Amino acid sequence: MQTTALESVHVAAGARMVPFAGWNMPVQYRGILEEAKTVRERAGLFDLGHMGRVKVYGPEAEAFLQRLQTNDAASIKPGRIRYALILDEDGLTQDDILLYRNPADDGFFVVINAGNAQRDLERMRAVAADFDCTVEDCTQSLGMIAIQGPRSEDITQQLCSGDLASLGYYAWMQTDVCGVPMTLSRTGYTGEDGFEAYVPSGHETKVWNAFLEAGAAHELTPIGLGARDTLRHEAGMPLYGHEIDETTNPLEANLGWAVKMNHDFIGKGALERVTAAGGTGRKLVGLTTHTKRCPRQGYPIAAGDQTVGAVCSGSISPTLSAAGQATNIATAYVQDAFTEVGTELSFVVRGKAEPCVVTPLPFYKRAR
Amino acid sequence: MRPEDLKYQQTHEWVKIEGDTATIGITDHAVSHLSDLVFLDLPAAGSSVTMGESFGEIESVKAVSPLISPVSGEVLESNETLSDSLEWLSEEPFGKAWMIKVKLTDTSGDLMDAAAYDAHCTAEG
Numbered sequence: 001m002q003t004t005a006l007e008s009v010h011v012a013a014g015a016r017m018v019p020f021a022g023w024n025m026p027v028q029y030r031g032i033l034e035e036a037k038t039v040r041e042r043a044g045l046f047d048l049g050h051m052g053r054v055k056v057y058g059p060e061a062e063a064f065l066q067r068l069q070t071n072d073a074a075s076i077k078p079g080r081i082r083y084a085l086i087l088d089e090d091g092l093t094q095d096d097i098l099l100y101r102n103p104a105d106d107g108f109f110v111v112i113n114a115g116n117a118q119r120d121l122e123r124m125r126a127v128a129a130d131f132d133c134t135v136e137d138c139t140q141s142l143g144m145i146a147i148q149g150p151r152s153e154d155i156t157q158q159l160c161s162g163d164l165a166s167l168g169y170y171a172w173m174q175t176d177v178c179g180v181p182m183t184l185s186r187t188g189y190t191g192e193d194g195f196e197a198y199v200p201s202g203h204e205t206k207v208w209n210a211f212l213e214a215g216a217a218h219e220l221t222p223i224g225l226g227a228r229d230t231l232r233h234e235a236g237m238p239l240y241g242h243e244i245d246e247t248t249n250p251l252e253a254n255l256g257w258a259v260k261m262n263h264d265f266i267g268k269g270a271l272e273r274v275t276a277a278g279g280t281g282r283k284l285v286g287l288t289t290h291t292k293r294c295p296r297q298g299y300p301i302a303a304g305d306q307t308v309g310a311v312c313s314g315s316i317s318p319t320l321s322a323a324g325q326a327t328n329i330a331t332a333y334v335q336d337a338f339t340e341v342g343t344e345l346s347f348v349v350r351g352k353a354e355p356c357v358v359t360p361l362p363f364y365k366r367a368r
Numbered sequence: 369m370r371p372e373d374l375k376y377q378q379t380h381e382w383v384k385i386e387g388d389t390a391t392i393g394i395t396d397h398a399v400s401h402l403s404d405l406v407f408l409d410l411p412a413a414g415s416s417v418t419m420g421e422s423f424g425e426i427e428s429v430k431a432v433s434p435l436i437s438p439v440s441g442e443v444l445e446s447n448e449t450l451s452d453s454l455e456w457l458s459e460e461p462f463g464k465a466w467m468i469k470v471k472l473t474d475t476s477g478d479l480m481d482a483a484a485y486d487a488h489c490t491a492e493g
Contacts, residue, residue: 016401032429033404226430292407296432316406316429350425 004049005143005204013222020225021115023050028224035227036234036318039190043149044223045211052117053142053198054124057107058133065108068127069097070250070267072260079103081170081185083258085250086120087267091274093244093253095120098187100172109183109198111144113240127266143204147211148194148231150366151218156195158214160184164195178210189228191235191364233315233329236286236362242297242313243284243331252280252333254361282309283339286361287347288317288326291354295330295347301338302346302353309334311347319364329363330356369482370395371462376485377476379436382462385475390439393466394426397489399457404429408451410467415443419476423468435467440474 002023010017015026026047028035038044056065065073071084078101086094095116100109112120117139124135147156157164162175162184172185180203188194199207212220229239238244244253249267251259251274259271274280289295295314300307314330321327330347338345341360346353374382380398384391399405407427417423422434423443446468450456456465480488 028403031404230429294406294427294432316404 004047006047006049006208009205009208015224021050023114025050026224028226029222032226032230033318035223036230038221039149039192039223039231040319042218043147043151043155043215043220045220046146046223046228048144048146050114051144052112052114052120053138053144054110054112055107055136055138056110056133059106060131061106061108061133064128064131064133065099066263067265068124070259070265071099072262073099076101079171081172081187085255085258089267089270091249091267091270092246093248093250094246096238096240096244116240141201143199143201144196145199145207146188146194146196148188148190148192150193152194155215155218155220159210177207180207189237190231192366230315233313234317234319234364239313249274252282253284282333282335284331285334285339286359286363287330287332287356288359289328289354289356290326291328293349293354294328295356300348301332301334302348303338308338317363370485372482374462375479377438377479378488381436381438383438388472390470390472391466392438392468392470393461396461399461402426402428402433405454405457408454410446411443413443413445417441417443417470419474438476438479439470439472441470441472443468444471445469
């Protein structure tokens with residue numbers, strides 16, 4: 001089991017630790033619902049040390065990335081970030097990633113999922129063999145800490161020498177946070193404003209504690225992966241192993257916006273064939289319920305007596321519940337004929353059908 | 369301290385046996401690990417339960433967990449108020465948060481006393 005530099009900090013803070021993608025990670029500190037509320041209303045701090053972090057550099061780094069992934073790396077401006085996918089030759093999803101383009105040189109920085117890190121790195125190294133570039137795994141040499149929630153900028157600005165008001169969404173800067181030089185990006189996986197900090201190894205605890213101290217007046221508290229999953233689900237963000245995996249393609253997952261057909265990436269031909277065939281016959285949809293039972297991954301989705309899909313992720317929605325809009329939310333792949341917003345379907349739990357309705361994604365969007 | 373007059377099983381249910389009646393619930397350890405409880409499904413009176421098999425489900429924000437019966441028999445009574453008062457499970461897991469009463473036909477031989485169960489919880493973390 002791998003551990004992040006902050007493991008003992010989490011244990012001392014009373015976190016419940018669980019194995020996640022081979023890492024011993026905090027799943028919750030105080031309770032998932034309370035933690036989710038904290039992030040929506042104020043701010044929360046996350047240890048994301050398990051995420052894979054990879055530097056790519058060299059004269060052909062851009063050409064390598066154009067082959068590796070679906071988005072148009074060539075059009076990323078220096079200091080900006082894009083969401084992208086790695087596909088296999090059949091157009092099926094191997095991972096979803098973030099691509100950071102360096103401001104000053106030919107380099108990029110890639111953030112990958114912990115559970116796919118080994119497979120991604122093998123593929124990256126294999127593809128890179130045809131290009132003049134270097135793939136360097138920095139997962140051990142960099143920690144990763146996120147602050148998310150409406151108070152994030154106020155808190156982070158107290159610690160940070162750079163001007164955060166000038167840092168746009170999906171942009172990054174090289175700056176100092178509590179005196180430690182690091183990469184800081186305006187990104188996240190909660191649907192709130194916030195930052196992700198790539199902390200040089202050895203400084204994680206110092207930076208973590210500095211955030212908590214600076215955020216004390218805003219009641220900043222650490223948040224576990226359980227609340228992070230609920231928050232990302234409300235915000236309509238896919239999670240590998242749920243909405244996307246090696247049996248789905250990005251078009252049916254509503255991720256066509258992250259696929260640019262102007263370059264020759266692995267899986268492009270397969271996606272062209274899918275498009276020519278009119279799709280795969282199914283689409284990812286959002287579902288909301290007012291039921292006590294919660295739809296869970298794998299539960300069948302039915303229209304009358306007919307099974308028309310299956311649940312990818314299902315959760316109580318603390319934010320929608322508080323607003324009286326729905327108790328539970330789910331994503332599901334559903335046959336095309338049943339994907340229109342407002343379609344009344346059911347999810348089947350232990351043989352019993354419970355009502356749900358097709359709802360636009362994302363379930364939650366913050367006011368900007 | 370967990371009550372001495374109850375028996376416990378590894379899956380964190382407790383059972384109190386009085387004559388041929390068994391009262392069943394889940395322990396404080398189970399409640400604390402489930403956290404954020406949202407739904408409880410218990411069998412109706414008159415249905416039968418089987419030792420080692422699920423007699424219901426408890427759902428938290430993140431997961432659905434089966435309730436495993438430590439005994440076999442017929443359900444005499446189900447705690448119907450409990451599903452609308454899930455906070456009782458945190459307040460009095462061994463008291464008013466009992467789940468079902470069963471007319472016994474068989475009990476598991478693998479039940480632990482309070483001391484052995486305490487050790488089991490410590491080992492499990």
